Amino acid sequence: MNIEDEIQNIEKRTDYDRILEEFGISRIDKLLPKIGRENIFFRRGVVFAHRDFNKIVDRAEQNKKFAIISGRGPSSDLHYGHFILFELIRFIQEKYNCDFFLPLSDDEKYVFRKVDSIGETYKLSLENAVDIFALGFKPDNVHAYISSITPRIQYLALSFSVNQTYNAIKAALGLTGEENVGTVFYSCIQAAHILHPTTDHNLPVVVPVGLDQDVFIRLTRDIARKRKITSPTSLYIRFLKGLTGKPMSSSAPESCVFLSDDEKTIKRKIMNALTGGRSTVKEQQKLGANSDVCTIYDWFEKYFVKDDKEMSEIRKGCKDGELICGLDCKPRLIEMILNHQKQHNNRKKEVIKNLEKYFDHEIDLSVLNREDDSF
Amino acid sequence: MNIEDEIQNIEKRTDYDRILEEFGISRIDKLLPKIGRENIFFRRGVVFAHRDFNKIVDRAEQNKKFAIISGRGPSSDLHYGHFILFELIRFIQEKYNCDFFLPLSDDEKYVFRKVDSIGETYKLSLENAVDIFALGFKPDNVHAYISSITPRIQYLALSFSVNQTYNAIKAALGLTGEENVGTVFYSCIQAAHILHPTTDHNLPVVVPVGLDQDVFIRLTRDIARKRKITSPTSLYIRFLKGLTGKPMSSSAPESCVFLSDDEKTIKRKIMNALTGGRSTVKEQQKLGANSDVCTIYDWFEKYFVKDDKEMSEIRKGCKDGELICGLDCKPRLIEMILNHQKQHNNRKKEVIKNLEKYFDHEIDLSVLNREDDSF
Numbered sequence: 165m166n167i168e169d170e171i172q173n174i175e176k177r178t179d180y181d182r183i184l185e186e187f188g189i190s191r192i193d194k195l196l197p198k199i200g201r202e203n204i205f206f207r208r209g210v211v212f213a214h215r216d217f218n219k220i221v222d223r224a225e226q227n228k229k230f231a232i233i234s235g236r237g238p239s240s241d242l243h244y245g246h247f248i249l250f251e252l253i254r255f256i257q258e259k260y261n262c263d264f265f266l267p268l269s270d271d272e273k274y275v276f277r278k279v280d281s282i283g284e285t286y287k288l289s290l291e292n293a294v295d296i297f298a299l300g301f302k303p304d305n306v307h308a309y310i311s312s313i314t315p316r317i318q319y320l321a322l323s324f325s326v327n328q329t330y331n332a333i334k335a336a337l338g339l340t341g342e343e344n345v346g347t348v349f350y351s352c353i354q355a356a357h358i359l360h361p362t363t364d365h366n367l368p369v370v371v372p373v374g375l376d377q378d379v380f381i382r383l384t385r386d387i388a389r390k391r392k393i394t395s396p397t398s399l400y401i402r403f404l405k406g407l408t409g410k411p412m413s414s415s416a417p418e419s420c421v422f423l424s425d426d427e428k429t430i431k432r433k434i435m436n437a438l439t440g441g442r443s444t445v446k447e448q449q450k451l452g453a454n455s456d457v458c459t460i461y462d463w464f465e466k467y468f469v470k471d472d473k474e475m476s477e478i479r480k481g482c483k484d485g486e487l488i489c490g491l492d493c494k495p496r497l498i499e500m501i502l503n504h505q506k507q508h509n510n511r512k513k514e515v516i517k518n519l520e521k522y523f524d525h526e527i528d529l530s531v532l533n534r535e536d537d538s539f
Numbered sequence: 540m541n542i543e544d545e546i547q548n549i550e551k552r553t554d555y556d557r558i559l560e561e562f563g564i565s566r567i568d569k570l571l572p573k574i575g576r577e578n579i580f581f582r583r584g585v586v587f588a589h590r591d592f593n594k595i596v597d598r599a600e601q602n603k604k605f606a607i608i609s610g611r612g613p614s615s616d617l618h619y620g621h622f623i624l625f626e627l628i629r630f631i632q633e634k635y636n637c638d639f640f641l642p643l644s645d646d647e648k649y650v651f652r653k654v655d656s657i658g659e660t661y662k663l664s665l666e667n668a669v670d671i672f673a674l675g676f677k678p679d680n681v682h683a684y685i686s687s688i689t690p691r692i693q694y695l696a697l698s699f700s701v702n703q704t705y706n707a708i709k710a711a712l713g714l715t716g717e718e719n720v721g722t723v724f725y726s727c728i729q730a731a732h733i734l735h736p737t738t739d740h741n742l743p744v745v746v747p748v749g750l751d752q753d754v755f756i757r758l759t760r761d762i763a764r765k766r767k768i769t770s771p772t773s774l775y776i777r778f779l780k781g782l783t784g785k786p787m788s789s790s791a792p793e794s795c796v797f798l799s800d801d802e803k804t805i806k807r808k809i810m811n812a813l814t815g816g817r818s819t820v821k822e823q824q825k826l827g828a829n830s831d832v833c834t835i836y837d838w839f840e841k842y843f844v845k846d847d848k849e850m851s852e853i854r855k856g857c858k859d860g861e862l863i864c865g866l867d868c869k870p871r872l873i874e875m876i877l878n879h880q881k882q883h884n885n886r887k888k889e890v891i892k893n894l895e896k897y898f899d900h901e902i903d904l905s906v907l908n909r910e911d912d913s914f
Contacts, residue, residue, distance in 0.1 A: 275701055282698055315690035325721030326650055346700030349724040
C-alpha cells in the first residue's frame with residue numbers, strides 16, 4: 165500500500181495513537197522542544213512520528229555521535245518527492261554533526277527485477293549520488309557505497325541471514341514463495357545497510373522512512389535484538405502529494421516532477437496539477453479556494469516555502485480568493501522549481517569534482533561522461 | 540538419507556538404470572574405454588555413474604581445459620572417507636591437466652549452525668586445505684578460496700538468486716520455512732561455487748559427488764540453464780563403508796578414522812571393525828570368511844590396496860580361510876593407515892611452505908601456529 169494511503173487510512177481511525185503505540189512509534193510533538201522548530205519538516209509535521217529518536221537526541225546533547233542512514237535504489241526517476249528525505253537528513257546532519265550513510269542499493273533494483281543485471285545501474289548509482297549530494301552535502305561525514313560491490317555489506321547480510329526464518333519474512337512481507345530467493349535474502353542485505361554503522365563504526369542509527377517502510381525497520385530490529393546490537397531508531401515522514409491528486413509515484417510521471425524534466429514538461433505538469441480552486445476566476449475571487457486539497461499548496465508547505473510568514477500569506481490569499489491557482493500559485497511554483505533546478509545543477513558540478521571523497525570505495529568517474537547528456 | 544543407504548535402496552530396485560536415466564545419470568561403464576582403467580576408483584566401481592562427463596572427456600581429448608570442483612566445509616573431522624573424493628580429483632587433474640577449484644565453504648558451516656560465527660573456521664579452512672593438498676596436489680592449477688571472504692562468490696550468489704524461487708528450493712530440499720534464510724540462500728552460494736569456473740574462467744565443470752548430493756547439482760543446472768551458462772557435469776562416487784557396518788559419518792566417530800586420530804585410537808577402531816569373519820579362528824580356517832560384508836575388505840578394495848594382484852590374493856585368502864580378520868587383515872590395514880598418516884604428515888610440511896600459492900586470495904598463515912598442536 166502507498167504511504168499516503170496508509171497514513172490516510174490510519175489517520176481516519178480514531179485510535180491512531182494506539183496503533184502507533186502498538187508498533188512502539190510515538191508522535192514527534194513531545195520531542196520538538198528539544199529538536200527545535202527551525203526546520204520546516206519538523207515544524208510543519210512532515211516528520212510526524214518517531215521510534216526511539218529521543219535516545220538519539222539525548223546522545224547528541226552529550227556530544228556523542230550517531231549515524232543517519234537512508235538507501236537509494238539507483239534509477240533514473242529521482243524526483244522532488246525524494247528530496248524531502250535527503251534534505252531532512254542534511255538538516256539533521258548539520259544540526260547534530262552525525263555521519264550520513266548512503267547505500268546505493270543496486271542489489272535491490274536487481275533482485276526485484278527492475279534491471280536485468282547488477283552492473284547496469286553503476287552509472288545511475290553515481291548520478292543519483294551526485295543529485296543527492298547537490299542538496300548541500302559536504303564530503304565530510306558522508307559514507308556512500310554501492311551495495312553489491314561492498315563485500316562487507318554482503319558479508320554482514322550473510323551473517324544476519326541465520327537470524328531470520330523464511331516464515332518470519334513471509335509473514336512480514338506477505339510472500340507466496342514464488343518470489344525469487346534474492347528478494348527473500350534482500351531483507352538481510354537491508355539489515356546490513358541499517359546496522360553496519362553500528363557494528364562497524366559503533367554508531368547508533370536513525371533511519372528516516374515512510375510509515376509503509378516500517379516493516380523493514382521491524383525486521384531489522386528483530387535481528388538487532390537477537391544479535392545484541394543497538395536497535396535502529398526511526399523517523400516517519402509524510403511525502404509530497406502527487407500532482408494528480410493520487411499518491412506520488414515514479415510510475416505515474418504526471419504525479420511528480422523529475423529532476424530530469426525539462427522546462428516545458430515541468431510547466432505542463434504543474435499547470436495540470438490538482439488544486440482546491442473554483443471553476444472560474446470570478447467564483448474563486450468571490451468564494452476563495454480550498455488549500456487543504458491543493459497539491460500546489462502541499463508542495464509550498466512541505467518543501468518550497470521555508471518562510472512561515474510567506475506561507476501564511478499564501479494560505480490567507482488562497483482562502484480569501486486573492487490568489488488564483490493558474491495565475492498566481494502555479495506560475496510561482498514553476499518559477500521555484502526552475503530556480504531550484506538551476507541552482508541544483510550548478511551545485512552538481514561542484515559535487516562531481518569531489519565525488520570520490522563521498523564514497524567509501526573507489527569509483528570509476530569516467531562512466532559519468534559516457535553517452536551522457538544529463539551533466 | 541545417507542549415501543550408502545540411498546545407493547543400496549536404489550540398487551535393490553530392478554529398475555536401477557531407469558531411475559538413473561530419469562535424472563540424466565548414466566553408468567560409468569561405457570566411458571571406461573576412454574578414461575582407462577589405470578585408476579582403481581574407475582576400475583573398481585568407486586566412481587559408478589556420471590552425468591555428461593563424456594562431454595568433458597571429449598573436450599579433454601581435444602586438449603581443451605576444464606575445471607573440477609569440490610567444496611569442503613571446514614571442520615576438524617576430515618577422515619579417510621573424504622580422501623576418496625580428493626584422490627579422485629588428483630587423478631583426474633593429473634590425467635587431464637584440469638584446474639581444481641576448492642571452495643572452503645565456511646558460509647555453509649555457519650548458516651547450518653555448525654559454528655557460531657563465520658570467522659571461527661578460518662584456521663580450520665587452512666588446516667583442511669593443507670590436509671587435502673598433502674594428498675599430492677601441486678599449487679599449479681589449484682584455486683582454493685574461503686567462500687565467505689571471496690566477494691566474487693557472494694556477488695555471483697546474489698546474481699543467481701533471481702533464478703530460483705523459494706518454492707523450488709523448498710521442493711528440492713524439503714524445507715518447512717522454519718529454516719533460517721541463510722540456508723535457503725546457500726543454494727545460490729553453492730551454485731556460485733560450481734559455476735564460477737565457467738562464468739569467470741570459461742571452463743566447463745565436473746563435480747564429483749555422492750548420489751545424495753545430486754539435488755544440489757540439479758538446482759545448479761537449473762540456474763545454468765536459465766542463465767545460458769554451460770551446465771555442470773558430475774561424477775557419482777561410492778564412499779568407504781563405515782567400520783561399524785553402519786554408514787560412515789563424522790558424528791559416529793567409531794565408523795571412521797580421522798586424520799587426527801592417534802595410533803591407539805586407530806588400532807581400537809580397526810580392531811573393533813565389522814568383518815565377514817566367523818566366530819572362531821578354527822571355523823574361519825575351515826569355512827573361509829565373507830568379504831562382501833567386510834568393512835576392512837571394503838577399505839582395501841576402495842582405497843588402500845591399489846594393486847589388483849594383491850587385491851585378488853586378499854579376496855582368495857579371505858574366501859579360503861587363509862586370512863584371519865584379527866590376525867592378518869586388521870593389522871595389515873592398521874599398518875597401511877599408520878604408514879599413510881606418516882607420509883601424509885611429511886607431505887603436509889611441504890604443503891604449508893607453499894600454501895599461499897594454492898589460494899586465490901591472501902591468507903594469514905600465522906593462524907596455523909597459534910595454540911596449535913596438529914602441525
